Amino acid sequence: MNNRDDIVEKLKSSGxxxxxxxxxxxxxxxxRPQHLSAEQILEMANEGSSTASKATxxxxxxxxxxxxxxxxxxxxxxxxxxxxxxxxxxxxxNTDTGMLTDIPVDAINFDKLPELPEGTESSSLEVIVRIKxx
Amino acid sequence: MNNRDDIVEKLKSSGxxxxxxxxxxxxxxxxRPQHLSAEQILEMANEGSSTASKATxxxxxxxxxxxxxxxxxxxxxxxxxxxxxxxxxxxxxNTDTGMLTDIPVDAINFDKLPELPEGTESSSLEVIVRIKxx
DNA sequence: TATAGCGTTAGACAAAGTCTAGGAATGCAG
DNA sequence: CTGCATTCCTAGACTTTGTCTAACGCTATA
Ligand SMILES: [Mn+2]
Ligand SMILES: [Mn+2]
Ligand SMILES: [Zn+2]
Ligand SMILES: [Zn+2]
Numbered sequence: 001m002n003n004r005d006d007i008v009e010k011l012k013s014s015g016x017x018x019x020x021x022x023x024x025x026x027x028x029x030x031x032r033p034q035h036l037s038a039e040q041i042l043e044m045a046n047e048g049s050s051t052a053s054k055a056t057x058x059x060x061x062x063x064x065x066x067x068x069x070x071x072x073x074x075x076x077x078x079x080x081x082x083x084x085x086x087x088x089x090x091x092x093x094n095t096d097t098g099m100l101t102d103i104p105v106d107a108i109n110f111d112k113l114p115e116l117p118e119g120t121e122s123s124s125l126e127v128i129v130r131i132k133x134x
Numbered sequence: 135m136n137n138r139d140d141i142v143e144k145l146k147s148s149g150x151x152x153x154x155x156x157x158x159x160x161x162x163x164x165x166r167p168q169h170l171s172a173e174q175i176l177e178m179a180n181e182g183s184s185t186a187s188k189a190t191x192x193x194x195x196x197x198x199x200x201x202x203x204x205x206x207x208x209x210x211x212x213x214x215x216x217x218x219x220x221x222x223x224x225x226x227x228n229t230d231t232g233m234l235t236d237i238p239v240d241a242i243n244f245d246k247l248p249e250l251p252e253g254t255e256s257s258s259l260e261v262i263v264r265i266k267x268x
Numbered sequence: 269t270a271t272a273g274c275g276t277t278a279g280a281c282a283a284a285g286t287c288t289a290g291g292a293a294t295g296c297a298g
Numbered sequence: 299c300t301g302c303a304t305t306c307c308t309a310g311a312c313t314t315t316g317t318c319t320a321a322c323g324c325t326a327t328a
Contacts, residue, residue: 019306042146044311058285092251103248112243114263116282117226117235121268127261129248133256153275187277192316213315
């Protein structure tokens, strides 16, 4: 999922018109499974010759999230992380370093889960293990 | 844990000097198990005759969190919730309403948990079930 | 009464994110 | 080709949550 054409296809098949800026941002995100903040993506998008404005980066990340291309991870009170790994998994968050790392889905097993409140449906189940350097 | 004297005792026994403002904020929080944002607490603290500044509210919440009197819950990208229930439990977060509700500890059971990365120790294990109205 | 230490305060400041209004690109219809 | 509608992008103003600073208050102790 690395070259420009694959990315264009990926966007199209999610119903996202592949504009220059969106493809650029997608290339940054989908280069590998990773957790990036909007500000990091903005900076990376403006390193090479191509550019993208702050508004476009935020709009695009919002759009990608809505289309299921990335997942928002909310663990740091000061910024949202965008996760290019949308398969089911969990997270370690190191509060000393601010680093977010994956916990593979099979490293955790539930043998009991709660019933949802009346009139609601689940949109995600997140497990966050907060860690610190010992 | 409701009258002024109990609260003063609770603060003292956690090593927190019970100043007027801290007692006021503690009374708001410990009236019942609840999830309040800093802005809500600031507003509530300034409803009656007593007052507390923004800086003091944030300082106090940070101090309470450090002393284990409240727990910060990070689920909403725009604000931190302070949880006056510090016993082990988990959360539903309704993304439609912004409401945070408790999941009792015994409603979830793990039969497998991940090993921590080298050189780290766990400071908390959070489960957040994001829900929406159906 | 002097001094020290801690706590509180107003308001400036910082950082993440949103919004607005206009301009650029694109894709048709005439 | 030209005009027009639609979608997208953009700079920069703005909002919100939270932090910081510098001065001031309060209390205890000598
Ligand atoms: Mn924040
Ligand atoms: Mn935010
Ligand atoms: Zn991840
Ligand atoms: Zn709770």
